Amino acid sequence: MIKQSLFSFALASLIASVTPASAYKVFVSNEKDNTVTVIDSDKLEVVETIKVGGRPRGIAMSKDGKHVYLCASENDAVQVIDAATYKVLYELPSGPDPELFVLHPSGNPLYVANEDDNLVTVVDVINKKVLAEVPVGVEPEGMGISPDGKIMVNTSETTNMAHFIDTATNEIIDNVLVDSRPRFAEFTQDGKYVYISAEIGGNVSVIDTKTRQIIKKIEFEVPGVAKEALQPVGVRVSKDGKKAYVALGPANRVAVVNGETFKVEKYLLVGQRVWQLAFTPDEKYIFSTNGVSNDVSVIDVKEDKVVKSIKTGKLPWGVTVAP
């Protein structure tokens, strides 16, 4: 018995030295069955399923990796989950029907989009208090923040704008009109650009954050896939800014975009109705949530290949990876 476990240990360390990636925990929110699936990024296996509040969608890690923040839309709250014990610890006030949010790079506060009230709510995650409410356009959804934390961008789905908000004053400083139903905002790490996906417009606008002009609209085309099915939602950009991944919703594809030329280089076939994306911290993998097929696809970033799909709960929506 002891011998055997020693042997396993030796084998495990041997494998570990071959693939030096460390194991991260991947948290997936499942909109329909009110759970969060936890996946080990090394074994690419489900290790836990956590019962959470109603209609879990937006999900993000605290800066120290100890907590998972989760929009429990039907609870009108942000739930805070212990990333080690998987217990729901407490709820943060969030305003009604929270869907997506973004954490300030310092770890506090949290900026929450309240779709029903045309507001962005600023929440102090330590004192569990609402600090401010910023009126924005109709159906606020996408939330992005500049790496220096000075500018937050919210997209409003019916107003069709990216609202640039000064985080010091919580005031809108500019509005950029984009195409129909903007869903997601993602800053590049150098803070130069922000990518805004337009689900119904079918494209991604790249906005220069200094001039706040759209410098490029990335369009998509997949042979054999109807144009109206190409609906960009989640966007993630690699740390060096060289690659952007765009989830194309009912087209069941993730587009790989060159971050310098803004040209689409590849379309990866994933599961059905792909919504959100998250990199592992080492950028070895990017995970996509596939709502209709109830799974996540694991994409090898170096090869740009889908290496595995993993079953989740029902209607997986958001995904985040612990540092």
Next chain:
Amino acid sequence: MFNGDYPRRGLAIALIASVTGFSGMATVEAQTPPAAMTRIGIGYLKQAVIKPLPLSRLDNPLEDDGLAGARLALEDNNTSGKFLKQEFVLKEVLVPADGDAAAAVKSLVAEGFMMIVLDAPAATVLQVSDAVKDTDAVLFNVGAPDTDLREEKCRANVLHTLPSRDMLADGLAQYFIWKKWTKWFLVYGALPDDVLNADAIRRAAKRFGAKIVTEKEYKEAGGARRTDSGHEQIQAQMPVFTQDASEHDVLVVADENEVFGPYVPYRNWSPRPVAGTSGLTPSSWHPAHEQWGATQYQNRFYKLAKRGVRAIDYHAWLAVRSIGEAATRVKSADAKALRQYLKGSDFSLAAFKGQKLTYRPWNGQLRHTIVVGDRHIPVSWSPQPGFLHQVTPLDTLGVDQPESKCRF
């Protein structure tokens, strides 16, 4: 039916008239926007139609049918408009059944309300269209499903935000085909709307390869809704009326005014599903629809109107939001510029249907997906998988460009 797309303007308007005490026309005064804002004036004309009340009180017309949708869209437009210094103003005008809608719209246009939402019967739409044809005014038809308004009688200054009868029939028919229900028993009412509805069903059968095995007309034109001990009679009547039909997969009812249609389900002779204007019904909208962001829309509407969204509200919302979307994109209040953009190829609207909605350039009809549902919940959305089209699958619903008789 769940307050679908067929017109449902009953006595309620006459009631509003008596409550507010107007004799010719009632208007809700528009507010003047603050200076430095660009003002976009939207007129909303609702004409009363005198009809008996529907059989189910759940379908009774409401005072704010349609208007509530326009009011919500106005709020949405103004929330967006404040970022562009645009202010949208809505002026509501109620006209009795025998009132002069054309004159009312003419004076709206003279006051600068160039974007006009019309909730009125087809004949009124045509009169109004003629009355303002020499201006840049744009009319949005939100109440008349008549196919000929988009065809032989189409007008260059009219956009239609509600689907035509043909689009609805095609949406329902595609679902039947998907279910392999290809043998239909058609039962239709005696009113002119029902005759048109039955025509649309026959056209859909031919188009998608189904067969109408038996047809039957329900000859009574309606009477008092509330009678004591009515149900025994109905329970005896309906099985007999639906007897003697050839073997069929589904019974299709065409009764837009609820004279008998709601009595058919569960009482028909053969144990077959009922669809059409009762039972499984096609519509542009369902009050229980929650997909594609519709939850937020329903919640917003509930806050304003304290009820669910009906199809007529959605059509009015689409009209006012179309105006807002055009004003946002052209950054102007100029009617000519708005009209050009609305009718151009760049226009599209996100409207909780999982894909953009656009106007057909050849006849001004807004493309729709069609929800097929029972009273309670949506069952499916058409176009169904496999119905393909070289331009967009949405053009498998209704009269397509090559067959269109519309010439502006």
